[in-house]
Amino acid sequence: MNYIKVNHLTKVINNHTVLDDIDFELKQGGIYSFIGHNGSGKTMLFRALCGFIAPTSGEITINGVNISKTKSFPEKTGIIIETPGFLANYTGYKNLEYLASIRNKIGEKEILDALGKVGLAGKEDLKVKKYSLGMRQRLGIAQAIMEDPDLLIFDEPTNSLDKAGSQSFIDLILDLKEKGKTILLASHHIADIDGISDEIFEMEAGQIINRRKA
Numbered sequence: 045m046n047y048i049k050v051n052h053l054t055k056v057i058n059n060h061t062v063l064d065d066i067d068f069e070l071k072q073g074g075i076y077s078f079i080g081h082n083g084s085g086k087t088m089l090f091r092a093l094c095g096f097i098a099p100t101s102g103e104i105t106i107n108g109v110n111i112s113k114t115k116s117f118p119e120k121t122g123i124i125i126e127t128p129g130f131l132a133n134y135t136g137y138k139n140l141e142y143l144a145s146i147r148n149k150i151g152e153k154e155i156l157d158a159l160g161k162v163g164l165a166g167k168e169d170l171k172v173k174k175y176s177l178g179m180r181q182r183l184g185i186a187q188a189i190m191e192d193p194d195l196l197i198f199d200e201p202t203n204s205l206d207k208a209g210s211q212s213f214i215d216l217i218l219d220l221k222e223k224g225k226t227i228l229l230a231s232h233h234i235a236d237i238d239g240i241s242d243e244i245f246e247m248e249a250g251q252i253i254n255r256r257k258a
Contacts, residue, residue, distance in 0.1 A: 047072035047195075047226050048093070053102035055088060055250075062088045064250040066102070070228075070243075072194075075221055077229045077237035077258070080247035086230040088250070090125055090199050093228070094118065106195065122193035124201055128184030130172045136183050137168035143187055150191055158190035159183075163212055177204035185213065189220070196220065199230045214240055 048070040055063040063085055070076055078086045091097050093104060095117045104111050106118040130139045140155045159168050162182040172180065181204045188196060196217070202210040217227050218240060231237050237244065238258065246254040 046070065047107055049103075049105040050093075051103045051105070053089075053092060053104060054100050055092060055097060056100045062250050063092065063099075066250075066252055068245070068252065068255070070226065072226050073221065073224045074242040075217065075227045075229065075237075075240055076243050076245065077231065077241040078245045078247055079231055079234055079237070081232065083249075084247040085250040086247055087125060087199050089247070090123075090197050090228065090230060093197060094121065094123055094125065096125075118195060120191075120194040121197065122188035122191065122195070123197045123199075124181075124184045124188050125197070125199045127203075128180060128187065130180065130183060132173035133171060135169050135171055136164060136175065136179075136186075139172060139183065140187055140190060144190065147191065154190055154192070155186075158186040161189065161216060162186045163209065178206060178209055181205055182209065185216070189216075194225060196225055196227045198228065200232070201229065202231075 046069040050066055050068050053063055053066040054061065066089065080086050092099060095111045095115060098115060099112050109118065111118055136159065137155060144150050144155060156168065159165055162185045164179065164182050164186060167179065185201060202213055205213060221227060229237050241258040244256055244258050245252050
């Protein structure tokens with residue numbers, strides 16, 4: 045079953061084409077990686093998949109819902125796009141508790157479980173202003189996974205993570221894949237995602253210029 049369908053997606057901003065006739069379908073339960081330099085269109089594509097920007101033309105369908113028509117955030121989706129933003133004077137736990145209250149689907153157990161999975165167990169009562177950049181990135185990953193989403197969209201998820209943190213993230217997403225989750229990754233570097241991806245998409249100037257099985 046095709047879980048994500050992107051049909052001739054184009055986005056023009058200030059007369060500049062940032063996404064140019066992108067077309068692909070992805071099955072459920074895989075890891076799909078998008079590589080390319082800054083400005084290649086990776087982040088803009090991910091923002092479109094999250095419903096944050098409306099296509100100039102074309103359509104995006106996720107799990108049977110045409111989000112380009114509904115203009116809504118896809119259900120059961122966890123994301124990191126660009127640098128995660130948190131309330132600096134709140135603890136890590138309180139930040140996640142506040143975000144969880146928006147949908148009111150999870151409680152303390154699920155929040156603490158997510159913090160443990162990203163290596164922040166014991167740091168939940170520390171204010172975010174005292175977190176390192178790597179710890180903030182881990183908190184962002186915890187926020188993305190805490191509600192057990194079916195789709196995960198990670199834009200440069202290993203930014204600010206050390207080698208051990210990057211390996212922990214890889215272990216985490218491989219475990220999530222085993223549970224049937226669909227995972228989209230964006231990275232500057234092929235080395236970050238080679239060996240864990242089912243397919244790799246290379247982007248340049250808003251286009252997918254190459255697609256290959258990993």
